[in-house]
Amino acid sequence: MPLRRLTAARSLVIVAGLQFLALSALAAAPPAAPRAAPRLRNVIFLIPDGMGTAAVTLLREYEGRPTHLDSLLVGVCRTYSADSKVTDSAAAVTALACGIKTNNRMIGLDPAGRPVANLLEAAQSRGLATGLVVTSRITHATPAGFAAHVPERNQEEQIAAQMLEHRIDVLLGGGREYFLPRSAGGKRLDDRNLVSAARAQGYQYVATAAELRGPLRRPLLGLFDDDHMTYEADRDPAAEPSLAEMTGKTLDLLATDPDGFFVMIEGSRIDHAEHDDDAGATRYEMQAFDAAVGAAVSFARRDGQTLVVATADHETGGLSLGRLRSGNSLYAYYPEVLRGVRASGWKMVQAIRTGASGDSVLRVWAGLDSLGDADRTLLAEGIAGDDVSLDHNLNEIVSRRALIGWTTYGHTGIDVGLYAFGPGAELFRGVHDNTDVAGLIAGLMGFDLAGLTAKLRAR
Ligand SMILES: [Zn+2]
Numbered sequence: 001m002p003l004r005r006l007t008a009a010r011s012l013v014i015v016a017g018l019q020f021l022a023l024s025a026l027a028a029a030p031p032a033a034p035r036a037a038p039r040l041r042n043v044i045f046l047i048p049d050g051m052g053t054a055a056v057t058l059l060r061e062y063e064g065r066p067t068h069l070d071s072l073l074v075g076v077c078r079t080y081s082a083d084s085k086v087t088d089s090a091a092a093v094t095a096l097a098c099g100i101k102t103n104n105r106m107i108g109l110d111p112a113g114r115p116v117a118n119l120l121e122a123a124q125s126r127g128l129a130t131g132l133v134v135t136s137r138i139t140h141a142t143p144a145g146f147a148a149h150v151p152e153r154n155q156e157e158q159i160a161a162q163m164l165e166h167r168i169d170v171l172l173g174g175g176r177e178y179f180l181p182r183s184a185g186g187k188r189l190d191d192r193n194l195v196s197a198a199r200a201q202g203y204q205y206v207a208t209a210a211e212l213r214g215p216l217r218r219p220l221l222g223l224f225d226d227d228h229m230t231y232e233a234d235r236d237p238a239a240e241p242s243l244a245e246m247t248g249k250t251l252d253l254l255a256t257d258p259d260g261f262f263v264m265i266e267g268s269r270i271d272h273a274e275h276d277d278d279a280g281a282t283r284y285e286m287q288a289f290d291a292a293v294g295a296a297v298s299f300a301r302r303d304g305q306t307l308v309v310a311t312a313d314h315e316t317g318g319l320s321l322g323r324l325r326s327g328n329s330l331y332a333y334y335p336e337v338l339r340g341v342r343a344s345g346w347k348m349v350q351a352i353r354t355g356a357s358g359d360s361v362l363r364v365w366a367g368l369d370s371l372g373d374a375d376r377t378l379l380a381e382g383i384a385g386d387d388v389s390l391d392h393n394l395n396e397i398v399s400r401r402a403l404i405g406w407t408t409y410g411h412t413g414i415d416v417g418l419y420a421f422g423p424g425a426e427l428f429r430g431v432h433d434n435t436d437v438a439g440l441i442a443g444l445m446g447f448d449l450a451g452l453t454a455k456l457r458a459r
Contacts, residue, residue, distance in 0.1 A: 041260030050271030050316030072419035092313030093145025099438030108149035117452035123262035136268030137175025174225035244291035274317030280341030318407025337402035340367015
């Protein structure tokens with residue numbers, strides 16, 4: 001990484017608003033010595049799981065104004081894994097966190113099964129404070145990529161244990177079930193209680209939004225749900241905090257570290273909404289993620305020494321804005337249909353399975369008053385089928401009305417947007433492989449991922 005470019009980038013930030021002076025400084029920059037450059041102290045790495053650029057367009061058109069992400073767009077990332085054109089979240093996070101391609105389902109290991117160091121470990125080795133903030137189980141693939149090395153992403157008991165061994169300063173999300181033994185209502189088969197273990201390590205433990213709104217200290221473990229946190233569409237703000245609220249609390253706690261911090265913040269459930277082909281829930285998840293981006297950028301603007309990077313691990317659902325209707329290509333789609341959607345498809349399934357009629361559920365929770373024949377067929381088939389088919393069919397009724405299309409209940413292989421703000425942001429411009437992101441962050445921060453990987457393997 002050319003030091004001159006880095007110095008120039010920092011100059012631009014320092015004299016923000018005085019662009020003429022900054023450009024003069026760029027032209028006249030003396031040969032840069034590393035110690036002369038102002039420090040880039042902090043990194044906020046935001047991962048919107050499953051977010052393609054269509055999801056950003058949908059949010060922008062729904063809101064009728066630019067998103068926070070829009071002003072940060074600098075490039076795109078390719079997402080393929082070592083063994084497939086379509087990555088899963090495990091291989092993708094290994095690329096983003098460790099800078100290497102690996103096989104689907106593997107976390108923090110190369111395809112031969114050897115451990116590879118990640119950005120959070122590199123930050124810790126330099127004395128930075130660290131954090132992981134998610135809305136899925138915190139033992140899910142994306143956060144695991146910054147705190148674990150396992151051959152199979154489903155090894156969530158091991159992931160929880162490795163996460164605690166890392167002594168990360170702030171851990172917030174769902175997934176209490178993998179921290180508790182079965183005797184305490186959890187899923188751990190080894191009978192360990194990792195919440196007790198965390199307390200013994202000195203962690204403050206919080207489990208409700210109210211507790212997160214009280215006095216906090218580092219290290220902090222917050223587990224707000226047994227499983228994933230509730231979809232944003234269905235979330236009770238009195239019970240569970242929003243992603244933006246968790247982001248704000250985390251930045252407050254980490255910003256006091258004199259050495260700086262590294263934090264990964266994931267909009268985990270954009271992916272889940274899109275696995276359900278649920279346009280309404282996707283809109284809510286996108287709003288929640290974009291609010292967290294706004295919180296991160298306003299921190300970085302105030303601070304001036306913080307790099308914000310955001311990129312998805314892959315796209316999910318094959319979301320498209322515009323679709324065939326009865327064999328006809330219509331040049332339209334209607335994001336305003338989603339204004340009537342006030343619950344996830346799964347909440348509507350629960351309402352129907354506990355006695356509400358399909359018509360009333362679609363009227364009250366999806367804002368659909370008049371159902372056509374094709375809607376009624378989908379509804380009847382869904383009700384006669386299992387919960388997954390009912391969820392899919394309810395979501396399909398809404399998507400058809402909005403002319404929003406989906407190609408899969410899984411992931412796709414398209415490029416995803418790359419967003420950056422702060423010192424060094426210009427280095428992220430262009431078409432990148434997802435492995436470049438870790439390399440660029442490591443280069444800017446002076447992290448030695450290769451050296452740390454060698455140490456991991458020598459253990
Ligand atoms: Zn993912």
